[in-house]
Amino acid sequence: MSKHPQGHVFYRRMAHDYPVIERGEGVYLYDAGGRRYIDASGGPLVVNVGHGVGSIAQAMARQAAQVAYVHGSLFTTEALEAYSRRLAAKVPLPDARFFYLSSGSEAVETALKFVRQAQLARGEPARDRIISRWGSYHGMTLGTLAVSGKPSMRAPYASMFQDMPHIQPPYCYRCPFGATWPECGLACARQLEDEVLRQGPERVAGFIAEPVGGATLGAIVPPEGYWELVGEICDRYGLMLIADEVLTGYGRTGAWFAMQRFGVEPDVMALAKGATGGYFPLSITAVRGTDVEAVRVAHGDFNHGGTFSHHAVGAAAARATLDYLEGDDLVGRAAALGPSLGEQLDEALGGLPSVGDVRGIGMMWAVEFVADRETKAPYPRDVHFADRVCARCMELGVLLYPGHGSVDGVRGDHLMVAPPYVVTGDQLEVIVGTLRRAIEEVADVADLA
Ligand SMILES: Cc1ncc(COP(=O)(O)O)c(C=O)c1O
Structure with a gap:
């Protein structure tokens, strides 16, 4: 379903295969192929109230x-x-x-x-x-x-x-x-x-x-x-x-x-x-x-x-x-849910060899990746660790926000977890579980590379 460069849209990412999103509801987005995604970052942390609010x-x-x-x-x-x-x-x-x-x-x-x-x-x-x-x-x-x-x-x-x-x-x-x-x-x-x-x-x-x-x-x-x-x-x-x-x-x-x-x-x-x-x-x-x-x-x-x-x-x-x-006192909900999201992330990911740091506040969390936890050495840039984790999460139906450059402007990978404040406890579990699975899978491949 690739749209670039066949169509007339000048997309932001030229190598990305753009699914067509048809509708959204709460934390979910639905594409034209019938796939459902949990929007766990609202792109660059935009979606606070959730999708489809009438x-x-x-x-x-x-x-x-x-x-x-x-x-x-x-x-x-x-x-x-x-x-x-x-x-x-x-x-x-x-x-x-x-x-x-x-x-x-x-x-x-x-x-x-x-x-x-x-x-x-x-x-x-x-x-x-x-x-x-x-x-x-x-x-x-x-x-x-x-x-x-x-x-x-x-x-x-x-x-x-x-x-x-x-x-x-x-x-x-x-x-x-x-x-x-x-x-x-x-x-x-x-x-x-x-x-x-x-x-x-x-x-x-x-x-x-x-x-x-x-x-x-x-x-x-x-x-x-x-x-x-x-x-x-x-x-x-x-x-x-x-x-x-x-x-x-x-x-x-x-x-x-x-x-x-x-x-x-x-x-x-x-x-x-x-x-x-x-x-x-x-x-x-x-x-x-x-x-x-x-x-x-x-x-x-x-x-x-x-x-x-x-x-x-x-x-x-x-x-x-x-x-x-x-x-719906959603800011109060963000304040109440935030620490438990942080704890879940820390518990599920904090011990993984490729996770250097889990940090954040409220409903704004980041996971920073390292090739070596002792020295905090990052993965080489061409491994694109965070991008790959996010791509794998997307395949598994969870959307997150990757970033890079924390070490020297180029090297250093992280991703952000920042769901809409209407997210439920069950949905948080899916987000964190999917992220852990994706990190383990990508780390296996990256370490072999
Ligand atoms: C802190 C901060 N300031 C400014 C901007 C720029 O906003 P926009 O992309 O809407 O122009 C962003 C975008 O991510 C941001 O995070």
Whole structure:
């Protein structure tokens, strides 16, 4: 059933045989060949409420029939106003304001521009650098690649963007400082201060990071004290703190927003995936009302664009998703189920020779693979260990999200397990059991190779 290159779709992966998905329901996807898959990661951690939720589809249809599109620089809609009121009560930002676009990349790009403009409004025109972290991912545009720390995605385009300073991530399994927490003294957080001083504090506009490192390194949960220290350093040097919650927002870590777990208030948040759980491509940049007011006073407007910004159908989808999350207390369910998912993964996989680390939080878990548990040596890249495990899981009816590059940007394999919050205990057992079987099978072949 291969569709590439015979058809007219320019697919993302040219060698992949694309099954045609016909429908989804809860954690399940069904293809045209009659196969059923458990969607245990929602692609790159998008599907939080599950597939086929009728109330979300109906809310979108109603809004589209009423009015689908108005230009964001001329009109507003009740859908947008009502959703924004609801969201303002949830995010850890005082008097929040929301700028709506269509992808996580755009939400981050908006965050970068907003921070720059807010610093201009504060009378700090030299502040045009945003410090970020290696081992991060913030988006596909040139601006967001400049702050991303994923070498393989940056490489072909690196000469086309203005690079930004990067510091090391809180990646305890392979600590970049060769240290162990707490003896490390949070060297990774302290490096932010070193970098600010190296750049010159008057040049640095902000710091961007994922509250829990997402797809690039695989669910790296920062050690206790990390975010408090980062917050203090940002305050000390006048940096605006951007929390990229594109992946962690809307309950993925067991809290509505991951920064709430760490007790630190950012200045700006980027949100996307879970806002509509995949029902509409909507992203949100959340900022403080006081900063918006400062920009208004200094410049009249925020200098930005977006034909599809502030979309009414997106807002209706987000509102219905919020209703569904709240109505069934799905964030509470994610918080309750998360630790048992972690325990099951640890128990089933922790002892396997090719599993180096099982880590995560809430409904966001990763398994990192190694060729040697003692030395933590990764498999050679051409083994494609995580890709093969995910391909085997797919054959067995379970969908997971692979990643690579944790060691040096190229070598190092992991995969992510992040099912919709509606997943049941029985389904979790199937996911974990299938994953164990696939790892054992792939390891047998890889070790012989
Ligand atoms: C933390 C984070 N930021 C930004 C993005 C980019 O979002 P999008 O792919 O919707 O543009 C992603 C995507 O995976 C992400 O995980």
